[in-house]
Amino acid sequence: MSTASTATSQMPAQFADLRHLGHQLFFKAGTPIFQAGDDAEHCFYLVRGVLRLSRLLLDGRRHIADFCDEGDLVGLDAELVYEVTAESITDCVVTRFRRRELETASRNSPSLQSELLELTRSDVARLQARVLQLGCQTARERVAAFLIAMAARRGESTKRACTIELPMTRQDIGDYLGLTTETVSRSLSEFKHAGTIRIIDRTKIVLNDPERLSHLAEGDEDDTRDLRAGRIVRD
């Protein structure tokens, strides 16, 4: 049972050669790119935009397998059909490849194949981190870790204050972290009241103190406990 879900981090150099195999496509925000169960004929290189890979469970719960960014490769690890649905969160530009052609190319190119192995290994590492997160962390820790991870994606260090974009909804974040919308919102509010972050609007958050967020994410929760009770920091 292999899935189409994980976003592989960057278009490696070897793939550049393959770009001529692909067609450039544009998707408006909120559009499905493929559906779970579709024939997995293509894979997609995300040139610009953000998308989410999700799965609907029998009982109506939704699980988000991953968010994908510029440079991610999507749909590569499907077997016959996609295991997840891919939808654009923002407007997206993607390059679409036929999976068969990519497979053929990789059979003929050991270096491409070892790139694929490397990509898949980095997926494994990402997933292991998520298993750890979902298995061991509290709601606040997960949200803190999520913010740090989003900052890290932009290449931000965890040392300096920075602004991050969260184009996905709180619901999306919740479904990704195994929490409800309300719990995500409450965690963010706590960070805000503690002065650790500043919420500019729905999609923009300033990390005033990324280092404290990192500590929160690792379980050193006690830093904020004194701030949590009531002190209001103007936003």
Place this chain on the structure above:
Amino acid sequence: MSTASTATSQMPAQFADLRHLGHQLFFKAGTPIFQAGDDAEHCFYLVRGVLRLSRLLLDGRRHIADFCDEGDLVGLDAELVYEVTAESITDCVVTRFRRRELETASRNSPSLQSELLELTRSDVARLQARVLQLGCQTARERVAAFLIAMAARRGESTKRACTIELPMTRQDIGDYLGLTTETVSRSLSEFKHAGTIRIIDRTKIVLNDPERLSHLAEGDEDDTRDLRAGRIVRD
């Protein structure tokens, strides 16, 4: 950040050729095979026995990344050092390889390399299933899914009653599923009282009704709810 953690499912045919590169070793139950942080010089093919891959967190919590069985390959995806500690749960027989030699061999063998890719992809699939499990499932669902997964490892179908071995402790299971010992124990007791399983001893459990367990694992909890309240089934 790649880790040494995931157990890769089966020794593929291609690896048989490599056996002469390895040395056979024996570990008594409860022995460390390698520690997180050690130089990742070797990888291990588990010939016989069960081991656990664990990680200690800063705050003392323990996370179990995976349990490994006969036929699993361990320590392959480490970068420089092992990210997890491997310990034998039962007496174990392993074949130890130098990772360098395996890497060299794979560079010269496209078929070996594509086997490695396949193994890594199956790790990805396993991990995705776990992310789903940890993100979306209740305690009872996780325990039910765990029992089913343990049965599936032995090649048991989910149709017929069968007996499974759980050589690991309840604590181990809890650390694997993101639950406490007590919650694991309570879930098992519930299944027992509902007649879905029978607990023979610490390590042996009969799955009377694997199909119901499968349903539980997928969220159809209501089956047992009528049985849960009090009715005692002799064990």
Place this chain on the structure above:
DNA sequence: CGGACTCTTGACATCTCTCAAGTATAGTGG
């Protein structure tokens, strides 16, 4: 047989979810 460990069970605390209301924001049509 004794001691250590694991497992089970109970009582209670805590965390997150659920349900509900109110607010803010974005998009739409006039």
Place this chain on the structure above:
DNA sequence: CCACTATACTTGAGAGATGTCAAGAGTCCG
């Protein structure tokens, strides 16, 4: 440009699930 509507977000109160702490029972091993 404004009003209106739909949607997302926030916040509160209470319920439910799991964790914590504690005690007792069962099991293994020396």
